[in-house]
Amino acid sequence: MALMPRKKRCKDVAVTSVYDCSLDGNSPVGKKVKFGDFGVFLVERRMGSSRRRFLTELAWKKGFRVEEQMSDLVTHVVAENNTGNEVLELLEKQHGICRDGFDAVLVDIAWFTESMGAERPLEVENRHRLQVSTEAVATSEAPISSYACQRRTTLRNKNMLFTEALKVLAESAELSESEGRYLAFSRASSILKSLPYTVTKMEDLQGIPNLGVHSRKVIKEILEDGTCSEVGNILQNERYHTLKRFASVFGVGVKTADKWFREGLRTVDELRASNGKLTKRQEAGLLYHNDLCVPVTRAEADWIKHIVERAVRRFLPDAIITLTGGFRRGKECGHDVDLLITHPDEGKEEGIIYQVVNWMTTKGLILYDDIMGNTSKGKSKEPEIFDHFEKCFSIFKLEKELVNNLGAETLSLCDPLAGNQTRGGGLTAATEASHQVTVVATGDKAWKAVRVDLVVAPFSQYAYALLGWTGSRLFERDLRRYAKHLKNMSLSSHSLFDNEQNIYLPATTEEEIFAHFGLEYIPPQERNA
Numbered sequence: 001m002a003l004m005p006r007k008k009r010c011k012d013v014a015v016t017s018v019y020d021c022s023l024d025g026n027s028p029v030g031k032k033v034k035f036g037d038f039g040v041f042l043v044e045r046r047m048g049s050s051r052r053r054f055l056t057e058l059a060w061k062k063g064f065r066v067e068e069q070m071s072d073l074v075t076h077v078v079a080e081n082n083t084g085n086e087v088l089e090l091l092e093k094q095h096g097i098c099r100d101g102f103d104a105v106l107v108d109i110a111w112f113t114e115s116m117g118a119e120r121p122l123e124v125e126n127r128h129r130l131q132v133s134t135e136a137v138a139t140s141e142a143p144i145s146s147y148a149c150q151r152r153t154t155l156r157n158k159n160m161l162f163t164e165a166l167k168v169l170a171e172s173a174e175l176s177e178s179e180g181r182y183l184a185f186s187r188a189s190s191i192l193k194s195l196p197y198t199v200t201k202m203e204d205l206q207g208i209p210n211l212g213v214h215s216r217k218v219i220k221e222i223l224e225d226g227t228c229s230e231v232g233n234i235l236q237n238e239r240y241h242t243l244k245r246f247a248s249v250f251g252v253g254v255k256t257a258d259k260w261f262r263e264g265l266r267t268v269d270e271l272r273a274s275n276g277k278l279t280k281r282q283e284a285g286l287l288y289h290n291d292l293c294v295p296v297t298r299a300e301a302d303w304i305k306h307i308v309e310r311a312v313r314r315f316l317p318d319a320i321i322t323l324t325g326g327f328r329r330g331k332e333c334g335h336d337v338d339l340l341i342t343h344p345d346e347g348k349e350e351g352i353i354y355q356v357v358n359w360m361t362t363k364g365l366i367l368y369d370d371i372m373g374n375t376s377k378g379k380s381k382e383p384e385i386f387d388h389f390e391k392c393f394s395i396f397k398l399e400k401e402l403v404n405n406l407g408a409e410t411l412s413l414c415d416p417l418a419g420n421q422t423r424g425g426g427l428t429a430a431t432e433a434s435h436q437v438t439v440v441a442t443g444d445k446a447w448k449a450v451r452v453d454l455v456v457a458p459f460s461q462y463a464y465a466l467l468g469w470t471g472s473r474l475f476e477r478d479l480r481r482y483a484k485h486l487k488n489m490s491l492s493s494h495s496l497f498d499n500e501q502n503i504y505l506p507a508t509t510e511e512e513i514f515a516h517f518g519l520e521y522i523p524p525q526e527r528n529a
Contacts, residue, residue: 034063038121040112041067041104043079045090046518054501055112062119070095076121080109080486080518081150083143084130106130109486144191146209148478148529149519151194155330155528159192159199162219165231166192169218172234175243175254188215190474190529199223242266250285250292250395250451281393284368288395288449295333296450304337304396304452307365308356312341315355319343320462324455324469330525336451337396340469342462353390353456367449368395387468387493390456398448461494463507468493475529479517487517 056066079087091097111128166189173181187210246257312319325338343349375388457465483491490497496505507513514521
């Protein structure tokens, strides 16, 4: 069916409106209207004013008529990341539009961008239309996005029976280097984690995206039998357990783990006795493997942050040190500690990683370190998974006496970084945290080896680095995917590049980054996708 407005409009009036209205109140002089019968209204909510302004200018250039206010001249209402009900509610509230008799077409931004590409108004297909629920808005359920960056996922999971099973399938796929299957099971598990209710029947999954045939089959079997036979078989599979065991060694990837399995190795002890060729990182990983397999507690992470802060500020007094990763997302334990370092005066942070690591090594705090210099000139217009920051992958030596049952006075005396001029100062928080710690060291050792990653970012890139190093892994992947496919932007831990405007978008906070996307801000505690 041809795309035509329901009400016939006077062409002269439509053309006149072109020269009488624009977003900034000025007429778009010299813009020729090719499609006077079509009037577009761009909904600013979740789109943002700067992006709306850019899209408006683009539409004028293509010969489209864009209206600043809702009126009878509007034939197409274009929204981004809004449901039809949300748009109607907004139009009622802000423009006094009544739903009864409303004849403009509600379309997703996809119709607009495709029309811009075709340089003509395209026919509105069902996939373009914003669906409006016939039920009362108060009782309608908000649609669930297929992007993790549009869902709030806390650590509390009401569907653990299913998500744990899908996690096993995802791990098995990853160990088999099947990226597609890994992502399919990971996304299915992730969306089940975000559900505010427990799935008790297959009908509960109606309308939920990212659940493929295989994942639904697993869920159905668990609902009917309480278990999944495929998952049970994997959990009894020797290769699965062996590869997981080898891949848990610091510095070992799936390819190496599989190579050792094919060579007949099955345990870490057999690996140690094999005298095979290892990298320096793998040697350290094997040497401290028993400790590194023990979870790191939040209190231990806070204490390590305290130690690093003391060390960094010895050389850079006003430096900012932030605990990132799972601990920033609210986890109480993890497999390592990630710390992000920056300084308000950009440039002062350069080289600090070498000073800090060398000095802490002389104090006996570091068992292994691998420092990597900055491998890039900085910002990139292409989306990247890995960053190029100056960083150090290290293994810390965490002394028991520093964290177990110490009072403030004892703590200040045992602090290996405390000079005479600073002893006893600023340790209250660390002292309180230390009472919650139980350091598990193998044998009779008085210390525990802990994985610590130190990352240094320039202040202008700090917000993007903080977002990238907070995770979760799938949340970050979906955020980059959202940027690329829906916003035509390129996101990395260094920057955000708008491919349409051909500019980098600066940000000093994570909130500003979400605003660039037109997304509602999701705090770290709700990014556990």
